[in-house]
Amino acid sequence: MTVLDDIIAGVREDLEQRRRRVPIDAVREAAAAAPPALDPMPRFRDPRLAVIAEVKRRSPSKGDLAAIPDPASLAAAYAAGGAAAISVLTEARRFGGSLADLDAVRAAVDVPVLRKDFMVDDYQFLEARAHGADLVLLIVAALTDDELAHFGRLTAELGMTALVETHTADEVDRALALGFDLIGVNNRNLKNLDVDLATFGPLASRLGDSVVRVAESGILSADDVAIVAAQGADAVLVGEALVRHGDPVAAIADFMSAAERVHA
Numbered sequence: 001m002t003v004l005d006d007i008i009a010g011v012r013e014d015l016e017q018r019r020r021r022v023p024i025d026a027v028r029e030a031a032a033a034a035p036p037a038l039d040p041m042p043r044f045r046d047p048r049l050a051v052i053a054e055v056k057r058r059s060p061s062k063g064d065l066a067a068i069p070d071p072a073s074l075a076a077a078y079a080a081g082g083a084a085a086i087s088v089l090t091e092a093r094r095f096g097g098s099l100a101d102l103d104a105v106r107a108a109v110d111v112p113v114l115r116k117d118f119m120v121d122d123y124q125f126l127e128a129r130a131h132g133a134d135l136v137l138l139i140v141a142a143l144t145d146d147e148l149a150h151f152g153r154l155t156a157e158l159g160m161t162a163l164v165e166t167h168t169a170d171e172v173d174r175a176l177a178l179g180f181d182l183i184g185v186n187n188r189n190l191k192n193l194d195v196d197l198a199t200f201g202p203l204a205s206r207l208g209d210s211v212v213r214v215a216e217s218g219i220l221s222a223d224d225v226a227i228v229a230a231q232g233a234d235a236v237l238v239g240e241a242l243v244r245h246g247d248p249v250a251a252i253a254d255f256m257s258a259a260e261r262v263h264a
């Protein structure tokens, strides 16, 4: 059993509890009643580096990162700093997140919000939309091609955008074959949690520049941003470095100017 399998087993148990509390029809109605999802793609496609800033309290690899007593004010700082989107970890057992965090962030900002979780069931997509998410994460390593295609369609039907996460050449090929156009390369291997920033470059070349390429995980400094920007990153997804930074507004500005220097 890999770490990923283990996490997903817990996610499914928590999901079944919520399904008993809130029947799927009620979630579907709430999703239909929510204000329409925002489209993050225009900003992701503009030449300036897009920073996707993450609200993350802890992780299975790093333990506690930050208490984040007020996710709304952290998210507001991210938005003020120029984040193109905000990622909210909603997984509870390993990451200390919740749908309440998603609600708080959604209410606090006007930029697109990503529900970051291990999405394995239709119920979670309706729930994401009901709680105001504009984007959801699809992890290729966790899903079959049929599931990816199905969840990709469901995401689009709900007006949301899928960020499709890859970690190997085979996963990149699967994501491209299914026609996804917002594709992340996770520098962290979710099967053993090892991080290697050198994962991004070769997979970014394989993705090509017709898709929006997101470098995810292990980006700790402006120098790291410069490295992945030079390798074709249109966006970076950063958690740890921002939740631990005393001044996330300055940190985001720093990341964006590091990428500008690369492209100048």
Ligand SMILES: O=P(O)(O)OC[C@@H](O)[C@@H](O)c1c[nH]c2ccccc12
Residues within 6 Å of the ligand: 054, 056, 116, 117, 118, 165, 186, 216, 217, 218, 219, 237, 238, 239, 240, 241
């Ligand atoms: O904190 P970091 O190293 O900056 O990483 C952020 C983000 O990439 C990471 O949280 C992440 C990437 N893919 C995931 C899938 C599930 C949970 C978490 C993740």
